[in-house]
Amino acid sequence: MTFSLVARCAETGMFGLAIASSSPAVAARCAYARAGVGAVASQNVTDPTLGPFALDLMQGGMSAAEAISGVRDQGRFIEYRQVLAVDKHGNTAIHSGPNSLGIWTQAQGPDVASGGNLLANETIPQAVVDGFLSSTGHIGDRLIAAMRAGLSAGGEAGPVHSAGMLIVDKVAWPVADLRCDWTEDCPIENIAAAWDIYKPQLEAYVQRALDPREAPSYGVPGDE
Template sequence: MTFSLVARCPETGMFGIAISSSSPAVAARCSHARAGVGAVASQNVTDPALGPLALDLMEGGMSATDAVAEIRRRGRFIEYRQVLAVDAKGRTAIHSGPNSLGIWTQAQAENVASGGNLLADDGVPQAIVDGYLAASGHIGDRLIAAMRAGLAAGGEAGPVHSAGMMIVDKVGWPVADLRCDWTEDCPIEAIARLWDIYKPQLDAYVQRALDPREAPSYGVPGDE
């Protein structure tokens, strides 16, 4: 009930993941990323534990391919899972279990991988990869472009209701973690609108954490 991508920006080293589903709050269960390590999507009859495990394996020195192979070995009911990973060198790997739901497929290239299940068309993941590679600018802009491309290619077989986008950079927390947990409208466009608002402030929120003396004020109550 989901389509997603994991990606690395070769210019900045940022990692990102974007995801959408007919299920509520999909990003809370399926999105995993760690600065300097990689990004992982764990979806389709989701086991959220697989995301942190894959990141731990990659942080320990495994490539995305080796980490996903180890996930296949260790994971329970792995025939029901989809796991997508990209590592710090831009290598990508995907596992799609044979019990993935409905029309399911996957696509990958250097620095980006996409997968989905219960899709309207088996070309959706390739459209997402192509959309990411064709886009330019900030990784957040490219993630939005990719998800829009997947939606234009058919998206999920039914309407999607939730979406999320996570970006990690050089600090120990996500520099962006935007979510639409449920809407009757398009959750991908909801995330796109959030990104338009958040993107100009992203660096300032990081600066506030690192050294608030140098952070700009936004004129909100208590912010002087």
């Protein structure tokens, strides 16, 4: 009931993740990223502890493959889980348990990995990877392009109702964490619309946190 990608921007070192599902609020349970460390998607009958655990392993010096191996060794009911990781060097790894739901598959490329379950067909993750690799610009733009490519290839077997996009950079908090927790329309397009609005303001929000004195105006009534 979910398809996703984890990715690294080789130029900036940013990490990002985008995910969509027929379930509500998918990003709240499945999306994890840490600046300077990597990104992890934990999905399919998800265990929300696996994302932070994999990030901890990578922060401790493990590669994505080693972290996923650790998840397999220590995760509970791992045969039901699907976990994707990208590390600070752009290496990727995926675990897809044999009890993943419906049509499930996965794909990897330089700096990007995609996986899904209850898919309309087996081409979706590769379409997502290809969509990311063939796109340019900000990692947020590339994440949106990749998810649109997956949707165009067929997406899930049923309607998609929620989506999210998470981006981390040099600070301890996500520089973008956009979510559509439920809609009867296309949640990926809802996220894309939010990104179009948020992208031009992203750096200003970071600067306001680091030093409001050097930040641009807030653009609210009474602001000078």
